[in-house]
Amino acid sequence: MLPNKKALDLIKIYMEKDFTSKNLKELTKKLIELDLLVKTEDNTFTVRSDDPEELMHSRVGALKEGIEKFAVPSNVTEIKNPKILDLCSGMGYNAVSALHYNINSEIDMVEYSKEMLFLSLALDIPMNEHLIIKNAIFEFFKGNGNQKIRIFNEDARFTLLRKDLKKYDCVFHDAFSPLNDPVLYTVEFLKLIYENMADSGVLISYSSSIPFRSALVECGFIISEGPSVGRKRGATLAYKNPNELQKKEIKRIPESDERLIALSGVGIPFYDKNLNLNSSEIIKNREVDRENLKNLLGDKYYSTTKIKSGKIDEKLLNIQKENLNSSEIIKKMKKIYLQN
Numbered sequence: 001m002l003p004n005k006k007a008l009d010l011i012k013i014y015m016e017k018d019f020t021s022k023n024l025k026e027l028t029k030k031l032i033e034l035d036l037l038v039k040t041e042d043n044t045f046t047v048r049s050d051d052p053e054e055l056m057h058s059r060v061g062a063l064k065e066g067i068e069k070f071a072v073p074s075n076v077t078e079i080k081n082p083k084i085l086d087l088c089s090g091m092g093y094n095a096v097s098a099l100h101y102n103i104n105s106e107i108d109m110v111e112y113s114k115e116m117l118f119l120s121l122a123l124d125i126p127m128n129e130h131l132i133i134k135n136a137i138f139e140f141f142k143g144n145g146n147q148k149i150r151i152f153n154e155d156a157r158f159t160l161l162r163k164d165l166k167k168y169d170c171v172f173h174d175a176f177s178p179l180n181d182p183v184l185y186t187v188e189f190l191k192l193i194y195e196n197m198a199d200s201g202v203l204i205s206y207s208s209s210i211p212f213r214s215a216l217v218e219c220g221f222i223i224s225e226g227p228s229v230g231r232k233r234g235a236t237l238a239y240k241n242p243n244e245l246q247k248k249e250i251k252r253i254p255e256s257d258e259r260l261i262a263l264s265g266v267g268i269p270f271y272d273k274n275l276n277l278n279s280s281e282i283i284k285n286r287e288v289d290r291e292n293l294k295n296l297l298g299d300k301y302y303s304t305t306k307i308k309s310g311k312i313d314e315k316l317l318n319i320q321k322e323n324l325n326s327s328e329i330i331k332k333m334k335k336i337y338l339q340n
């Protein structure tokens with residue numbers, strides 16, 4: 001899925017003009033007048049997406065999200081020269097926030113839409129570090145590279161297959177919601193992220209979706225409930241091989257979610273074997289997988305309502321009382337459920 005088409009078309013017109021502050025100001029003015037650029041509660045701006053219901057950020061604040069959902073939980077301040085993969089970098093709020101908390105961050109920004117990168121030049125994100133990002137974007141448009149802030153203007157599925165990637169300490173995963181656009185939430189894509197992370201690396205996403213968390217567990221991540229900013233549900237943190245400090249920070253996800261991931265059709269993840277399917281193909285394939293699971297389990301198949309309310313075999317429920325993290329519980333429950 002992409003940002004709103006009308007917004008992209010208008011930005012394209014300005015990309016052809018000189019990059020003067022007069023033109024950039026005129027662009028933001030027009031986007032605001034057309035209600036395509038929307039002010040959030042912290043006075044920073046976000047863009048409408050192709051789905052009229054979905055903005056690129058939540059209403060509580062585009063910059064607030066960058067800080068509270070990504071930079072702070074990633075613990076970037078504590079990492080020496082952190083290497084960050086900023087997936088779906090958009091206007092760069094998450095990258096600006098990371099630099100604010102650690103000026104030595106090396107960031108690889110991955111964004112499909114050239115227009116969103118350009119729009120960053122027209123915005124005034126109220127942190128000095130925005131100038132560093134603006135400068136990298138400006139150089140990108142001039143055709144120059146930047147060692148510290150690299151910009152990959154392409155589909156993230158292609159980027160993850162590159163040979164020149166780093167071993168990332170933090171991965172910011174900020175795609176549109178998985179039920180609208182599952183392309184970057186598939187097992188195969190998340191596996192590539194896993195392979196490109198440092199041992200103590202952490203992936204962060206605002207999404208708490210069941211199939212997404214299920215895919216993370218399948219890839220080998222240790223999942224943890226993250227902070228909730230502007231939503232009821234918490235964000236997701238996923239560790240590759242948590243160190244002692246990280247182990248202490250791991251929080252179980254809600255128990256009913258553990259059960260849904262382990263036992264229900266809702267817990268079936270998205271797949272994209274050759275990393276080339278579109279959203280509707282991925283969604284359709286998952287429907288088939290859900291139907292197959294139902295047929296395979298026959299009488300043993302629990303309804304979602306039963307699973308949510310915990311009206312299931314005591315043996316499975318007892319696993320949730322063990323001193324394990326959510327990923328371990330989910331794997332154990334699933335194994336026993338499918339064995340019986």
Ligand SMILES: C[S@@+](CC[C@H](N)C(=O)[O-])C[C@H]1O[C@@H](n2cnc3c(N)ncnc32)[C@H](O)[C@@H]1O
Nearest residue numbers: 088089090091092093094111112113155156174
């Ligand atoms: C929710 S917004 C992210 C906002 C962004 N982090 C920011 O700070 O402005 C999602 C972004 O993902 C981009 N996107 C969508 N699909 C993509 C893909 N397959 N690869 C790379 N970027 C993608 C969209 O163009 C959009 O800018």
